[in-house]
Amino acid sequence: MTSLKTPRFGLPLLAVGQAHKELFHNDALLLLDFLINPVVQAVADDPDLLSPAEGDCWLVGTSPVSGWSGHAGEIAGWSAGGWHFIKPQKSMKILILSGDANEKGSAIYDGTGWQHIPxxxxxxxxxxxxxxxxxxxxxxxxxxxxxxxxxxx
Incomplete structure (x- = not known):
């Protein structure tokens, strides 16, 4: 059986005879919305300290806790349905809107971690x-x- 996710970003695919296809389709569109021109608010480890608006994204830090546990280095996007996670791909670039001087600005994923542009x-x-x-x-x-x-x- 073939995988029901895209190979790079794990976007959900539809299957023949699948019930509630609109849920999978909407989830894929939501993840694409986060991926196109990826902008994150900041780097964070604890989602409980945030007050996200729908569509806001964060770069999950190196020591995530709570609902982000196990998602270090991923992009976490907030929607009405909760947190959605995107695993970065090599050479992916993001813009970080706020943070300290070492974090704010652009970062590129090198395959093992995010490299902040100095x-x-x-x-x-x-x-x-x-x-x-x-x-x-x-x-x-x-x-x-x-x-x-x-x-x-």
């Missing part, structure tokens, strides 16, 4: 200042921050 500061100091080069570097850094490739300073 801050890159604009050039300062030096004995020879090339203002045109600094302007170009500042423009590149600004573009990367606008595209959310780099976190904002």
């Amino acid at each position: 801050q890159i500061s604009a050039p300062t100091g030096g004995t020879t200042v090339d203002s045109e080069a600094r302007l170009a570097i500042d423009s590149i850094l600004g573009l990367f921050r606008t595209l959310r490739i780099l976190p904002e300073i």
Whole structure:
């Protein structure tokens, strides 16, 4: 028998003669809604400390408790039906809206864990200042921050 889930993200598939197909279809759409342009509020370990709105997502931290136990490193999305979990795939990128300087910004999943993209500061100091080069570097850094490739300073 074939699996009734997609191979990458485990989205539920429909089967011939399956009862309540709309439940499986709606669950797949909900997970896709979380996956398209994945944005998480922050990194957290305890869902009991949160007040999620429908559609909010968090990146589950390394020591999850309560309802998130066993889901470290996954994306947890909240809906009226409760928490839904998405296992990340290699090279998946997310945007983390808040947190400390090491967490906020973009992160990429490398197959074993999330790698947070570090801050890159604009050039300062030096004995020879090339203002045109600094302007170009500042423009590149600004573009990367606008595209959310780099976190904002």
